[in-house]
Amino acid sequence: MYILNSKQLKEADNATIKSKGITSISLMEHASILCFQWLHQRLQGQNIPIHVFCGIGNNGGDGLVIARHLLQHGYHVKCYVVNFSDKRTDEFLTNYNRLKELGEWPQIINGESDFPRVDFEDIVIDAIFGNGLTRNPKGFTKKLIQYINSTKVFSLAIDFPSGLFSDKSVNDKSTVLKAGHVLTFQTPKLAFLLPENKDYLNTWEVIDIGLDQEFIASLQPNIHYILKDDILQLYKTRNKWDHKGDLGHSLLIGGSFGKIGAISLASKAALKIGSGLVSIYLPKCGYSIVQTAIPEAMVEVDSDQVLTYFNFKTKATVIGVGPGMGTAEKTVKGFENFLKENQLPLVVDADAINILADQKELINFLPKNSILTPHPKELERLIGVWENDFDKLNKTIEFSIKHQIIVVIKDAHTVIIDKENLYVNSTGNPALATAGSGDVLTGIITGLIAQKYEPLNAAILGVYLHGKTADIAIEETGYETFTASNILDYLADAILDLFKENHTEENNASETVNEEK
Ligand SMILES: NC(=O)C1=CN([C@@H]2O[C@H](COP(=O)(O)OP(=O)(O)OC[C@H]3O[C@@H](n4cnc5c(N)ncnc54)[C@H](O)[C@@H]3O)[C@@H](O)[C@H]2O)[C@@H](O)CC1
Ligand SMILES: [K+]
Numbered sequence: 001m002y003i004l005n006s007k008q009l010k011e012a013d014n015a016t017i018k019s020k021g022i023t024s025i026s027l028m029e030h031a032s033i034l035c036f037q038w039l040h041q042r043l044q045g046q047n048i049p050i051h052v053f054c055g056i057g058n059n060g061g062d063g064l065v066i067a068r069h070l071l072q073h074g075y076h077v078k079c080y081v082v083n084f085s086d087k088r089t090d091e092f093l094t095n096y097n098r099l100k101e102l103g104e105w106p107q108i109i110n111g112e113s114d115f116p117r118v119d120f121e122d123i124v125i126d127a128i129f130g131n132g133l134t135r136n137p138k139g140f141t142k143k144l145i146q147y148i149n150s151t152k153v154f155s156l157a158i159d160f161p162s163g164l165f166s167d168k169s170v171n172d173k174s175t176v177l178k179a180g181h182v183l184t185f186q187t188p189k190l191a192f193l194l195p196e197n198k199d200y201l202n203t204w205e206v207i208d209i210g211l212d213q214e215f216i217a218s219l220q221p222n223i224h225y226i227l228k229d230d231i232l233q234l235y236k237t238r239n240k241w242d243h244k245g246d247l248g249h250s251l252l253i254g255g256s257f258g259k260i261g262a263i264s265l266a267s268k269a270a271l272k273i274g275s276g277l278v279s280i281y282l283p284k285c286g287y288s289i290v291q292t293a294i295p296e297a298m299v300e301v302d303s304d305q306v307l308t309y310f311n312f313k314t315k316a317t318v319i320g321v322g323p324g325m326g327t328a329e330k331t332v333k334g335f336e337n338f339l340k341e342n343q344l345p346l347v348v349d350a351d352a353i354n355i356l357a358d359q360k361e362l363i364n365f366l367p368k369n370s371i372l373t374p375h376p377k378e379l380e381r382l383i384g385v386w387e388n389d390f391d392k393l394n395k396t397i398e399f400s401i402k403h404q405i406i407v408v409i410k411d412a413h414t415v416i417i418d419k420e421n422l423y424v425n426s427t428g429n430p431a432l433a434t435a436g437s438g439d440v441l442t443g444i445i446t447g448l449i450a451q452k453y454e455p456l457n458a459a460i461l462g463v464y465l466h467g468k469t470a471d472i473a474i475e476e477t478g479y480e481t482f483t484a485s486n487i488l489d490y491l492a493d494a495i496l497d498l499f500k501e502n503h504t505e506e507n508n509a510s511e512t513v514n515e516e517k
Contacts, residue, residue: 001206001230001509002216003223003424004187006131006166012186015215028058028091031209032065035158035183038207039066039125040073048123051116052079053144054106055128055162056088062158063127064095064106071104078116079106082128084141111140115147124148124155126177128162137163137175145177154180161200164191169388176200186211188225188509193413193424194389205510223422225509231464232498234457247276248450251316252443253338254323254350255282256331257305260289262324262350262439265484267297269443270320272488273462275450279314283307307331310338318345320446322352323439332359339365345449346370349442350378357381363403369455373408373442393422408445408459410438414467416459423460426509428467431474436484441466444491468494 004012017024039050050070054063060081067079079099088096099106109115118124128145129137137145145163148155155177160166163176166189170176182192182204191197192204224230250270255263263282267290271278277298280290284301291299300312308330319342325331332355339362346366348356353374356363358381366372374382379392383399386392396407396417407417412430416423444466448458469490473482 001225001227002187002221003190003193003225003422004216004219004221005190005223008216008219008221009131009166009186011219012211012216016210016212019212019215020210024058024091025094027209028061028095029065031185031207032062032158033069034207034209035062035156036066036069038183039070039123039156043075045074047076048121049119050075050077050123050125051118052077052125053109053128053148054079054081054092055130056081056083056085056092057130057132058089058091059127059130059132059159059162061089061091061095062130063125064092064099066125066127066158067104067106068095068099068102071099071102077104079104080116081106081108082141082144083108083110084137084139109140109144112143115144118148118151118153120152122151122153124153126155126157126162126179128177130159130162131166133160133163133165136170136172142175146174149178156180157182157201159183159185160189160191164197164200166191167390169196169390170200173199178202179204181205183207185209188424190223190422190424193225193415195411195413196389198412203511222420223424225424225426226460226464227426227509228498231461234453234461235498236451236453244276247274248317248447248452249277249279249315250275250443250446250450251279251281251312251314251319251344252323252446253281253307253310253312253319253321254325254352255280255286256307256324256326256328257283257285259324259326260286262436264290264293265436265439265488266320266323266349266443266446268294268488269440269491270447270450271296271443272491273444273447273451273465275447277450278447279312279316281307281310281312281314302334303330308334310334316344316450318347318446318449320347320349320442322349323442325351327351327354327358331355336362343367345455347373347442347446347449349373349438353378354381363405366403366405368404369406371406371408371445371449371455371459373410373438373445375410375438379407379409393417397422406456406459408441408463410441414463416456416463418456423456425460425463425467426511427464427471429470429474429479431470431477431479431482432467432487434483437466437487440484440487465491465494468497472497
């Protein structure tokens with residue numbers, strides 16, 4: 001699924017109005033009725049006070065439409081116009097008049113003395129600002145947002161939590177209305193998926209308002225939200241005549257005394273995801289451990305306790321390097337020599353990333369389309385500090401273009417960056433915040449490249465499946481007892497789930513952002 005920015009969304013609105021021969025008013029009516037229905041289905045006519053706060057733009061127009069339908073269905077509605085400007089849009093004015101025709105005159109809020117009383121048990125519909133927000137809310141509008149937040153009332157945000165920008169960072173945290181739930185139009189918004197915005201929304205879902213898909217595709221959006229449908233297009237089924245030699249040979253390089261588990265997990269993962277053959281190259285001290293733990297794997301050893309020589313004989317198709325490797329001086333030297341010789345596709349993780357961050361000139365030896373899988377701290381060592389999450393993404397895009405490599409930024413929403421294209425993952429939960437989870441991801445991606453997946457597709461598919469294991473598992477394991485080994489236990493379920501009937505929530509992008517709330 002595409003993620004559109006604010007400009008693309010406006011273009012898509014206009015293109016749809018043209019191609020479908022409809023008016024902007026009817027598009028607004030349609031979008032807002034879907035929001036009304038969402039609420040009506042849940043409230044079933046309950047007599048709860050609903051405060052609808054409308055701005056003066058088209059987001060406010062949506063609020064007015066929702067208020068009208070709620071009134072017509074007998075709800076206890078109070079509608080307000082947050083009068084921060086006199087530049088009311090035509091769509092706002094039309095719907096303002098339609099509401100008045102019903103005998104309902106919205107209360108105009110011109111200052112703090114006009115703020116209504118809002119109780120915790122009430123419901124707020126936030127239709128103050130949407131996609132048109134260009135600057136921080138100021139004056140009494142800012143105060144109103146703070147007042148509503150202070151009541152801790154449930155608020156249903158229309159399209160955006162008011163105060164949250166679509167494509168740039170919020171610099172004043174106190175100007176965003178905290179949403180209990182967001183009904184956002186047509187596509188997820190990048191802002192919802194960034195860690196810096198986690199406090200502004202609890203859950204969100206996309207409401208499909210029927211914008212012109214052909215037009216949207218013609219914009220060639222560079223940001224994607226990866227759902228099951230996207231994954232099914234990448235997934236390769238096996239052929240009857242496949243031989244283990246056709247399914248690639250993964251070589252996992254890593255481990256050091258005390259950290260043999262990391263390379264062991266990565267190697268198991270490469271096997272579990274279907275790599276035809278798996279070899280491990282590690283320090284001698286890990287030999288018996290991996291031979292016992294993974295009888296399917298072949299093993300070659302380096303010096304006693306840390307990797308030093310990197311003089312393996314294995315002829316692999318792809319190499320995953322870094323888990324548990326450490327950064328001993330001998331290892332750094334050996335890794336440097338290895339990089340200068342190596343021609344094979346690489347998946348680079350953990351300490352191997354730290355070595356690259358320390359000696360940036362080595363990055364130039366990575367083959368084109370190598371994959372780096374840093375967590376945020378490792379990324380910072382690689383690209384330097386960022387001002388905010390948008391800056392982080394831009395800096396990573398520059399890095400990816402400069403070095404022609406793919407970066408997997410591991411986070412609650414892992415983002416895969418391939419030059420200017422961003423792929424945001426939709427699966428996973430905090431159960432994955434556990435030791436060894438990254439090592440398993442490295443093994444999965446390596447094992448997929450072995451099976452002839454393009455590196456980018458291997459990263460997208462690997463990250464999705466890795467997250468999906470935890471989504472399936474938590475029903476049984478809860479968050480706490482889930483460990484990295486469980487990722488491997490549930491990998492089969494994650495793959496089989498691709499072929500199960502879609503649940504509605506998977507057709508319709510949605511998520512819980514903040515698990516505790
Ligand atoms: N036909 C359409 O264009 C549709 C629009 N829709 C709604 O329209 C919204 C976008 O509407 P608008 O573009 O009118 O914008 P908004 O309603 O989000 O913003 C209102 C206006 O406030 C001004 N503004 C921005 N920041 C401000 C600030 N800090 N202080 C004071 N004024 C500020 C802007 O110039 C903008 O015109 C979407 O989020 C969605 O809710 C939906 O009804 C779907 C159809
Ligand atoms: K809003």
